[in-house]
Amino acid sequence: MTHRQLFFQHVAQTSDSPLALEIDRAEGVYLYTTDDQQYMDLISGIGVSNVGHRHPKVLAAIQAQLDKYLHLMVYGEYVQTPQTQLAQALAETLALCTSPYGQLSNVYFTNSGTEAIEGAMKLAKRFTGRTEIVSCINAYHGATQGALSLSGDENFKRNYRHLLTGIRHIEHGNMAHVEKIGYRTAAVVIEVITAEAGIRVPEPTYLQAVRQRCTEVGALLIIDEIQTGFGRTGSFWAFEAFGFVPDVLVCAKGMGGGMPIGAFISSPDVMSVFKNNPILGHITTFGGHPVSCAASLATLKIIRNEQLYAQAEAKGQLFRQLLRGSPAIKEIRGKGLMLAAEFASFEVLKPVIDRAIEKGVITDWFLFCNNSMRIAPPLIISEEQIREACEVILDAINA
Ligand SMILES: Cc1ncc(COP(=O)(O)O)c(C=O)c1O
Structure with missing residues (x-):
């Protein structure tokens, strides 16, 4: 054959x-x-x-890591240089970004974008003690059942019910809908520039209003930079050009330079809720794989240095x-x-x-x-x- x-x-x-x-x-x-x-x-x-x-520098970083070690242990147990260096480098890209809950300097590594979205949703529920999540009608945040629930597109969801309950949809860019974010909202999951809706760039004032409303009602603002991050839109992160700071930043795709990796990044305070009640609030075996982290660090350096x-x-x-x-x-x-x-x-x-x-x-x-x-x-x-x-x-x- x-x-x-x-x-x-x-x-x-x-x-x-x-x-x-x-x-x-x-x-x-x-x-x-x-x-x-x-x-x-x-x-x-x-x-x-x-x-x-x-990219030759990504290949060299992968090769160097291959000579040291591959997977060692489930996420978060051992100190692994590729992870610590990448987390530090990601935090550096966000050094000037302080959300109401602190600086975005704490990174949870995953294997993919959808897994990072799942983790971020859990983080928001656990941090706020609320269950409602607000997302946008024509957004795509991934194909696992939590991320799929965020999508407003019936065509993709219809035959996979039951999905998550407690999802409210708003129209990206529509100021009037910002009010729908309320005191029951755990998080708003939103793209800075919509990707699969066909690249719609909102007014900065829209995202600033979403930010303000989230702060007002105590919801976490989770931005999905899975397509927009790592230099794609003219700044390292797309949100930098829109005059606001999220509470949680989600990235993947371009982050790995061709290797599978994702992450959600928040303040140490917010992220600390995964440590108790129960412990191991989010678990992954391969998330932050050392070879992917090495490739990602090389990618980040290329994009920033060049x-x-x-x-x-x-x-x-x-x-x-x-x-x-x-x-x-x-x-x-x-x-x-x-x-x-x-x-x-x-x-x-x-x-x-x-x-x-x-x-x-x-x-x-x-x-x-x-x-x-x-x-x-x-x-x-x-x-x-x-x-x-x-x-x-x-x-x-x-x-
Ligand atoms: C904006 C956005 N969010 C999330 C995802 C899901 O990422 P992954 O395919 O790595 O699970 C995608 C994938 O296309 C995406 O474009």
């Missing part, structure tokens, strides 16, 4: 139409198939490869400038290198995406917004590569 046949026979499928490119290797912004076709990755494996595929976030804005502007000319594109939304180009409909967009892939440029659409093209390449993409990519997209539109 060919690998393609084995893929369809033995690897669980989640749709009838997987892309099914057969990948041999990846480097920088490119994927290479087994028949030696080159593809430019404009979606970074959905927000993961911020420093590009197989200021990749500063380049994200200029590169995003170049995409906008080059694509703006096409009458098929109604609007380009986003910030930094987290962009959505809106077409008239999915029926118009899909053939453009297919054609661009045929010509070697991979884009995509969004879970809750299928008329918009996802453009979120590795932050290391060059000006020349952006020009090449846009030429392919524009040709695909014309075709």
